[in-house]
Amino acid sequence: MKINDNFYMKLAIDEAWKYQLLTYPNPAVGCVIVKNGKILAIEAHTEAGLPHAEINALKTAFLTQDSNSVLKIKNSSHEIHDFLVKNHNNFFNDCEVYTTLEPCNHEGKTPSCAKLLALLKPKRVIIGSLDINKIASGGINTLKESGILVTLDILQKDCDNLLLPFKSWQNKTCIFFKMAQTLNGMIDGKISSQRAKLYVHTLRDKIDLLLVGGNTVRIDKPILDTRYVKGKEPNIFIYSKSKVFPQTIPLFSIPNRKVIISDDLFKILDYKFVMVEGVYNLLDTLKDKIDFIILIVSPKIRGGINTSKSLDIDFEILHENYLGDEKIIFLKRKIAK
Numbered sequence: 065m066k067i068n069d070n071f072y073m074k075l076a077i078d079e080a081w082k083y084q085l086l087t088y089p090n091p092a093v094g095c096v097i098v099k100n101g102k103i104l105a106i107e108a109h110t111e112a113g114l115p116h117a118e119i120n121a122l123k124t125a126f127l128t129q130d131s132n133s134v135l136k137i138k139n140s141s142h143e144i145h146d147f148l149v150k151n152h153n154n155f156f157n158d159c160e161v162y163t164t165l166e167p168c169n170h171e172g173k174t175p176s177c178a179k180l181l182a183l184l185k186p187k188r189v190i191i192g193s194l195d196i197n198k199i200a201s202g203g204i205n206t207l208k209e210s211g212i213l214v215t216l217d218i219l220q221k222d223c224d225n226l227l228l229p230f231k232s233w234q235n236k237t238c239i240f241f242k243m244a245q246t247l248n249g250m251i252d253g254k255i256s257s258q259r260a261k262l263y264v265h266t267l268r269d270k271i272d273l274l275l276v277g278g279n280t281v282r283i284d285k286p287i288l289d290t291r292y293v294k295g296k297e298p299n300i301f302i303y304s305k306s307k308v309f310p311q312t313i314p315l316f317s318i319p320n321r322k323v324i325i326s327d328d329l330f331k332i333l334d335y336k337f338v339m340v341e342g343v344y345n346l347l348d349t350l351k352d353k354i355d356f357i358i359l360i361v362s363p364k365i366r367g368g369i370n371t372s373k374s375l376d377i378d379f380e381i382l383h384e385n386y387l388g389d390e391k392i393i394f395l396k397r398k399i400a401k
Contacts, residue, residue: 069190072096072103072162073219077192079108080117080164080226081383084394085240085358087112088270088337091230095121096162097186104128104159115141118167118177122148122184126155141174152184159186164223166195169202178203182210190215192223196231225382228396232355237333239275239353241340242267244360251343255362259388262292263360264341269295273335277346278304278325287314288341297321298339301332303346329353348375356382357395 073096080094087093087109095117097105105128107120115123123137123144130151137147167177167189181189189212195201207214232238242264244256256264268274269290276288281302289297299322300315307325309316316323324331329350332338340350347357357379379395386392 067101069162069215069218072098072160073164073190073192073223075103075106076108076117076162076164077219077222077226077383078385079106081385081394083108083110084226084383085229085267086110086270088229089233091165091227093117093163093165093226095164097121097125097159098162099125099159113173115139115144116168116174116177117165118161118163118181119144119174121161122156122180125159126152129155145175145180148180149183154185156184156186160188160190161186162190162218164192164226166191166193166201167203167207168195169206176203176206178206181212182206185210185212188213188215190218192217192219193227196227196234225396228356228382233337237336237338239332239338239340239350239355241342241347241350241354241357242360243341243343243347243357244362246362246364246366248365250364250366255364256360257362257388257390260360260362260390263387263392265290265292265295267339267358268298269293271298271337271339273301273332273338274298275301275303275332275338275340275342275350277342278302278306278309279345280342281309281313281315285313287318289315289318299335300324301326301338303327303329303349344375347377351377351397354397356397357393359393359395360387361391361393363389363391 076094076096080092084092090112094108105121105124107117107124109117119141137144167181169176169178189207204214229238245251246255274288288300297318302325304325305327378398380398382394382396384393
């Protein structure tokens with residue numbers, strides 16, 4: 065494989081996808097720092113309110129040459145920013161910084177990444193996508209005004225794909241569909257590992273609303289909580305014409321949770337970030353409304369309920385990565401032209 069700008073940017077993209085959706089309402093962003101051909105850091109933004117990808121990467125890179133500073137650098141964005149400004153000693157002058165998104169230029173919950181880079185003066189910053197947020201944009205000009213060489217549009221399509229969920233929830237209700245299956249498409253019974261369940265509970269902690277089909281509730285009697293991560297419990301929308309459900313089903317026992325039972329899907333537009341947990345029938349019902357799909361594939365072949373013959377949907381694969389032995393595939397529906 066040729067070691068070039070594309071190679072390093074791909075590393076940043078892959079790292080960012082590990083935290084896709086978990087950074088809501090922020091975009092998923094990855095960053096790689098290289099010095100004289102050596103990779104010093106591969107980092108990402110992991111959660112809203114925590115340091116941005118560039119800040120994490122700059123910290124990691126600096127520690128490669130000064131491990132004693134690990135006890136001095138704290139974890140907050142402002143503390144990392146202040147420490148690097150005072151102690152960088154021109155360490156970054158020979159570095160190249162690869163970031164999937166234009167470094168932010170504004171001061172918010174975290175300090176400006178672009179302004180920090182302008183002070184540290186790496187020799188080059190390589191950017192995949194431009195920032196669509198007018199408040200945060202302008203980082204490129206800040207970098208150029210400080211004399212830093214800026215390279216644009218490296219793997220731009222892949223970096224833009226990384227931003228699709230962010231663009232969706234910026235402009236409307238973002239709806240994504242999560243489904244688990246085996247290699248042969250079996251969806252019946254217990255499929256996912258504990259690690260995959262932990263991932264799903266982490267997603268539930270981020271969303272505003274969880275939509276599930278009425279049959280699933282009646283048959284599986286789920287709790288649909290976030291007990292693995294002790295997060296906030298999402299409100300529930302049960303898609304069903306019948307409003308009759310036994311109140312002994314565990315999901316009804318969660319305190320401070322709103323449960324909506326309705327077949328009027330327009331009601332979900334009152335929420336910003338919606339996850340659907342279901343299988344083929346629900347996917348068929350919602351196929352025109354969902355923005356993308358997360359498919360968790362377990363490396364198993366089993367007998368059971370397989371694919372619905374009535375489904376006919378084409379998808380584009382946005383990204384694939386692994387969660388232990390299971391593969392996570394991010395899909396976007398192809399729209400016929």
